[in-house]
Amino acid sequence: MSRFQSRISEGSVYIIAEVGVNHNGLLDRALQCVDQALLCGADAVKFQTFNSKKLVTKNAQKADYQKGNTGYSGSQLDMLRQLELSHLDFVEIKRYCELRGIDFLSTPFDEESAEFLNSIQVDAFKISSGDMNNIPFLKQIDEYELPIILSTGMADMSEISESLESITKSEVFLLHCTSDYPAPIEDVNLLAIHAMQKEFRKIIGYSDHTKGIEVSIAAVAIGARIIEKHFTLDRSLPGPDHQASLEPAEFAALVKGIRTVEKSMGDGVKRCMPSEESTKIVARKSLVAGRDMWAGEQIKEQDVAIKRPGTGIPPKYYSDVIGKILLRDIKEDQLFSRADFQ
The missing domain is CATH 3.20.20.70 (Aldolase class I)
Structure with a gap:
């Protein structure tokens, strides 16, 4: 060669x-x-x-x-x-x-x-x-x-x-x-x-x-x-x-x-690149409490807001959260987590 x-x-x-x-x-x-x-x-x-x-x-x-x-x-x-x-x-x-x-x-x-x-x-x-x-x-x-x-x-x-x-x-x-x-x-x-x-x-x-x-x-x-x-x-x-x-x-x-x-x-594979990871956290959104809520309450549509950052439950799971019963108190603007409801 x-x-x-x-x-x-x-x-x-x-x-x-x-x-x-x-x-x-x-x-x-x-x-x-x-x-x-x-x-x-x-x-x-x-x-x-x-x-x-x-x-x-x-x-x-x-x-x-x-x-x-x-x-x-x-x-x-x-x-x-x-x-x-x-x-x-x-x-x-x-x-x-x-x-x-x-x-x-x-x-x-x-x-x-x-x-x-x-x-x-x-x-x-x-x-x-x-x-x-x-x-x-x-x-x-x-x-x-x-x-x-x-x-x-x-x-x-x-x-x-x-x-x-x-x-x-x-x-x-x-x-x-x-x-x-x-x-x-x-x-x-x-x-x-x-x-x-x-x-x-x-x-x-x-x-x-x-x-x-x-x-x-x-x-x-x-x-x-x-x-x-x-x-x-x-x-x-x-x-x-x-x-x-x-x-x-x-x-x-x-x-x-x-x-x-x-x-x-690049290599043509569409993916989140390393330099984007920190931006992804602050630019993406999560499901958050729209008001102060108490353990035992059922989550309704008006109780859920979609806001930044993107470190919680992604908005695509919105319908999964509606109707769930809270297992603990949660404050307004607090990110929902899977452990918050049954």
Whole structure:
């Protein structure tokens, strides 16, 4: 079992700081991201490993959000070349992650990158939404028999089923996702998490591209076990993904919010909790004498009041008390007890 799998099996939400290409092609900045993500409480940092020439054609255009964040000039290939790290860089990043005690994840975007990541024993493979239906690629990844985190943006249930059928050797974890940057709130569709849990019987997480932290926290509240969120040192830096990312203080708030929600979930058994016991005594009510009464009297309806505290006979036994004969004197407002009558 990998470290990733063992952390998931512990039951706590697994939080991924998606650095992606927010290092802007600089190793030092990538290592700074590792440090900051760890300080924020992330379980893992995730990068993107690719060979620009093998990922896109020379004339491939940027996505609309990339044009908005980087300008309209230049192709997607030009942009990616500036964001590419070398294999030696990733060897150093993984070594540094191991030294610092945080999981190292990366998304391969081509066959060569996948083979490289397997060779350095990545903790788990993250497959992007763009490749979730790339069946030949999924079959290659499956051969490594490492955990696969499969993002499902832009997909319907039948496409997810198709992808899962092609993976037979590796454990798969699914991420619900809306592939827009930032994702419109009205398109988030968090309840798809429930549908995916029911249909696929797998651990489901959420890859969040919305602004802010609220939607990720809501995802945890409805059952997401993995949260992935874009992470940057500075949102004002140039690059395609910084503006849709959280800065360290915001990411730390996200982690804190998730851990708080986790604690609040409980075990699902409805019961009086330990912290409620003292409140239960003063807030609940009991059957009490409505007037001074004497031994031998028969208790009538007008003789019984229902008042706090809740340390006596509960009100649900009201009808059992009416008609009983008192065995001893009792004062107004005194709580009835079973020993007071026959």
